[in-house]
Amino acid sequence: MGDNLKVIEAENVSYNYPDGSTGVRDITLEILEGERIALVGANGSGKSTLILLLAGLLKPTKGSLRIFGKVVDKKNVEEVRKKIGVVFQNPDDFLFNPTVRDELLYVPRQLEWSDEEMMRAVNHYSEIFRIGHVLDKPPFRLSGGEKKKVEIASVLIYKPEVLLLDEPTAYVDGKTRRLILRILDDFDGTLIIATHELDVAEKLADKFVLLNLDHRIEEIGGKEILKNEELLEKAGVI
Amino acid sequence: MHELLERTIREASGYFQNFLIHEYSKKSALHAVDARVKLLATIIFIVLAVSTFKLEKVLLVLIFLTIISAVTGLSLRSLAGRIWLFTLFSFIVVIPISLSDPAYLITFTLRVAASLLAIQMLVMTTSFSEICLALRYFRVPELFVSALWLAYRYAILMFRELLGILIARESRRVSKGSHMDVWKKGGEAMGLFFLRSFEKAERVQLAMEARGETLNHYHGKLKKLDFVYATILVFTVFWWVII
């Protein structure tokens, strides 16, 4: 892996919500191709906002943000969306298709895949995620864990280069949790995961961005951050 | 979908500000006046302004309201900022038919300005909960006022939810769409949103039943302050009649 391609570059990025509340402040961050990054912080520290910004779904209110080397605008937005996948914290915001199968094929259909490609992909991912038995059910009837699996499968199916997840293991049962962690471990693109669960962060990532309660980056570093109790306390994580 | 989200988010802060404008605006004497008196006064001031085309009467209302605002501590600058757009719009709209009657142009515009001023004086100094209680006092049906208050409380939350759904939808949009596509797909996303709002309504229903929630009733007694404001109101009406 000799390529040091900068996938996402944030420079002094801040985001304020229309209602006046602060999302994040002064974020300067560089994400290289293939990196596995965990955004760690207490609830309310801005992790979710940062995920949306890094995914190109929100525009910074201050500072500059480049994705794949460019600022996201009308001309390149669809290209960016093709290469990025976002798994939201609440699957109910995300799932809307009549059946699980439709959910999985939502992006492939837009990309005009052949019927064969689509069938193969559905079989492949429904097997990995063990959701073959619910393919024809409406997503809103599924359990929390099943919804989360469908959500992740619907994103992985179009093979994004960058995968962002916001609290992927929240509200899922133990078995589903293990499955998800295994699948994410196998993901070989750029991984960005927001979580307040330190063990999940440790398992999946090798670079850690610690956000504090002031919505700023407290520290960026390796696994040692997770062991630094003083730092974690300062950031409000423990 | 891209444009839909961008423009909406850009305009949203303006809306949110209005929700709390009575808190943002400088504390004026009017903030302390009883909402019932203010509500009645607003209606009467507006009726005075729009029931006549006599320039002197309209000017009187406009000038009196400006003076009251200034003296009681309302920022004339904020007021101007909030009424200039519609006033200008009204001015421009009637120019074509005022060419033979410039007095109409002026009077029409000033009528609109005076009404806007009156309503801003209310809106900027009165919390919506006070307004709801005042409405209740004036016998507006409980069913309606409760819904009014409920809708107000939940409006911002619902907007955030809608935005969340639209953003999630946008994250999986990989092909350009026509305007028609944006309206159709946006409508479908709103379909999910409205379904969720029904579920929310059910939960709120249960919560309200569990708490036995009813609107508070108005306890406030009128203060000297309120009588002074009422006096100003009466005086304005009187002077309006005789001028």
Place this chain on the structure above:
Amino acid sequence: MHIPDGYLDLSIAAVFYILSVAVLGYSIYRLRGQKITPLFGIVAAAIFAAQMLNWPIPGGTSAHFVGGALAGILLGPYAGALAMAVVLTIQCLVFADGGVTALGANIWNMAIVNVFAGYYVYRFIERFSKSAAAFIAGWLGITLAAIFAGIEIGISSAFGYELAITVPVMGIWHGILGIVEGVITAGVVGYIAAARPDVLEKKAAPGKLSLGVIAVMIAVSPIFAYAAELVGYSEPLENAAEMLGLEENPIYEGLLPDYTVPGLDPYTGTLIAGAVGTAIVLALGIILARYARTA
């Protein structure tokens, strides 16, 4: 299409206040005891939120979704009308969007005409196609609401333009914008019909008689408006003052007889009367401010 204060004659404003109160009052009466407040309150909040969206339209500007027809389709006409009335009242008393004297007319247009017409149309066409029904309901609701607004400001002498201009302008402009409303309404209804058809089923025909009466009221209301204008109650306070002879013979002869200063022409007299009034209001305002500080 919120009408501000100053565009409507008070007589017209009054007529539509009365009509709106009648229909809303009846709606409240019909729904009493049904514990329906959270439903139309929350849906009102949802419609309010939906109205905040800026839909891009050809030409570079944005249009806003109103949602009257949708409210009627989702909640039935009575709760739908109440929900829209809630939205309009909040917009008036929190955002100063739409006038206070005009609120009756705005409610008539956007909470009653829009909702009931949308509902009638949807119910009639849905047996053929829910999506088409929803589209036409959305489109027609907006267009009719706009036409009524055009009628109200056209008949009013306060707003100089005549019916022949206001109705076509409002009707055509919103007839075009109505396409967006129609497509969005069809999108919402189409999604719900596919995902949770039971939500749409529950509204069986509620009281054909009252629906008929309201339809007639809507159709006839422009005539009431025209009649009110003919009778000429447009300046009630002034008429009252004239009747009482106040303008000719001021009750209080003392300070400013004939509202002039003796010896000066009427124009200057009016100026001085204005100045004196202003000074008194100023003084009263200062007293108010002082009380507020101690309150």
